[in-house]
Amino acid sequence: MGKQVHIRVADVHKSYGENHVLRGVDLLVYEGLINVVIGGSGAGKTVLMRQVIGLEKPDSGQIFIDGKDIVPLGEMKMGPVRRKFGMVFQHAALFDSMTVFDNVAFPLREHTRLGRGEIEARVLDKLAILGLEGAEDRYPSDISGGMRKRVGVARALILEPMILLYDEPTTGLDPIAARNVDELVRETADKFDVTSFVISHDMTTTFTVGHYISLLHEGRIRITGVPEEIISSTDPEVIRFLRSSGVDPRTVLEGAGAPREA
Numbered sequence: 001m002g003k004q005v006h007i008r009v010a011d012v013h014k015s016y017g018e019n020h021v022l023r024g025v026d027l028l029v030y031e032g033l034i035n036v037v038i039g040g041s042g043a044g045k046t047v048l049m050r051q052v053i054g055l056e057k058p059d060s061g062q063i064f065i066d067g068k069d070i071v072p073l074g075e076m077k078m079g080p081v082r083r084k085f086g087m088v089f090q091h092a093a094l095f096d097s098m099t100v101f102d103n104v105a106f107p108l109r110e111h112t113r114l115g116r117g118e119i120e121a122r123v124l125d126k127l128a129i130l131g132l133e134g135a136e137d138r139y140p141s142d143i144s145g146g147m148r149k150r151v152g153v154a155r156a157l158i159l160e161p162m163i164l165l166y167d168e169p170t171t172g173l174d175p176i177a178a179r180n181v182d183e184l185v186r187e188t189a190d191k192f193d194v195t196s197f198v199i200s201h202d203m204t205t206t207f208t209v210g211h212y213i214s215l216l217h218e219g220r221i222r223i224t225g226v227p228e229e230i231i232s233s234t235d236p237e238v239i240r241f242l243r244s245s246g247v248d249p250r251t252v253l254e255g256a257g258a259p260r261e262a
């Protein structure tokens with residue numbers, strides 16, 4: 001069986017005033033895989049993500065999720081569409097006044113009618129799978145940045161979404177924490193049956209986690225391919241982007257495949 005398309009973005013345009021940010025984006029996001037969109041700062045990555053989850057409407061174009069175009073849907077019909085997504089925000093975006101447990105339980109309390117016992121079981125289960133056993137009574141200010149990210153992932157997963165979106169998962173983290181987050185993205189994709197859609201300008205992240213990588217450049221997807229296809233591209237724009245990052249993707253790829261030292 002070939003790979004299945006989970007999301008198809010077709011000729012999407014989005015402007016803010018004179019600023020024509022998305023200029024005909026075509027993108028395929030494959031089911032069950034880790035799909036990364038890279039691009040420079042201000043390229044429109046976050047804008048693209050907002051169109052895909054339906055927080056904003058594009059000026060034109062189509063966005064098919066599970067084969068259905070969501071662009072014409074009104075607010076009522078967008079509810080079930082948004083439920084397909086779990087979001088991991090750039091800065092973990094946890095509620096500081098709530099414990100880890102309450103942060104992860106929050107979407108269940110907001111969106112389901114589950115009883116206390118069932119909520120507790122689900123939250124503790126997610127925390128355990130993400131290596132957060134015993135952290136349930138702690139507060140976000142009292143745990144490390146890497147742990148906060150794990151809590152953010154637990155919360156994004158709690159309603160069992162089909163698609164997990166990460167906006168710049170490693171921005172603002174030190175290199176060690178960033179590599180742990182890369183690991184987390186990979187582990188999460190392995191353990192849960194989700195499609196991962198990652199937006200990043202971190203080359204190490206991109207080539208560590210990406211099954212498919214797309215470059216957003218001047219409002220369009222310039223190239224999509226497996227890491228090897230991106231690295232060996234002869235497109236001058238792709239070459240320039242890779243060079244300007246200062247990271248050698250080949251070294252990253254070799255590192256990503258190698259067994260980790262204890």
Ligand SMILES: Nc1ncnc2c1ncn2[C@@H]1O[C@H](COP(=O)(O)OP(=O)(O)OP(=O)(O)O)[C@@H](O)[C@H]1O
Pocket residue numbers: 016019021039040041042043044045046047048201
């Ligand atoms: N709500 C908005 N109103 C007006 N302009 C916007 C809005 N959102 C984004 N823009 C503009 O769209 C462009 C792309 O922004 P976007 O946030 O998508 O960049 P990005 O690729 O995510 O960059 P970064 O890597 O820095 O997060 C920028 O020029 C930004 O100023």
Ligand SMILES: [Mg+2]
Pocket residue numbers: 045046047167168
């Ligand atoms: Mg952004």
